[in-house]
Amino acid sequence: MAGNNGDKSVTNYGVKWLTNYGKEYTISNPQVVATDKEDYVILFERYKKNKYQGVYEIVVDKTGKVVKTTTRVSAKAYLNPYRMPVYAKGKVWWVGNNAKNEKNNVYIYSFSA
Numbered sequence: 001m002a003g004n005n006g007d008k009s010v011t012n013y014g015v016k017w018l019t020n021y022g023k024e025y026t027i028s029n030p031q032v033v034a035t036d037k038e039d040y041v042i043l044f045e046r047y048k049k050n051k052y053q054g055v056y057e058i059v060v061d062k063t064g065k066v067v068k069t070t071t072r073v074s075a076k077a078y079l080n081p082y083r084m085p086v087y088a089k090g091k092v093w094w095v096g097n098n099a100k101n102e103k104n105n106v107y108i109y110s111f112s113a
Contacts, residue, residue, distance in 0.1 A: 016064050024049050029079040033087050038062045077109045
């Protein structure tokens with residue numbers, strides 16, 4: 001299924017689906033970063049019924065096989081749609097914001113990969 005509401009039938013041309021969410025979920029801002037282990041960390045923001053749930057990761061190897069299933073890495077962080085995350089010193093790093101804090105809107109996030 002595809003479309004904004006996940007309710008439109010589509011032909012599968014060999015797409016490797018990494019998740020199997022129902023239409024109550026929305027995935028936003030997907031981003032990919034390569035590690036030094038020849039893995040790829042796929043980050044995305046997840047919403048359920050329009051309520052923000054956080055930033056999640058899935059790790060795949062160089063063949064596309066999932067080696068780490070969906071895991072939440074932050075309940076409060078948001079991904080930056082203008083800057084891709086980077087991998088350094090065994091961690092994934094990105095700059096994001098949290099509009100709820102009026103004093104400081106810019107944050108640096110990281111987690112071990």
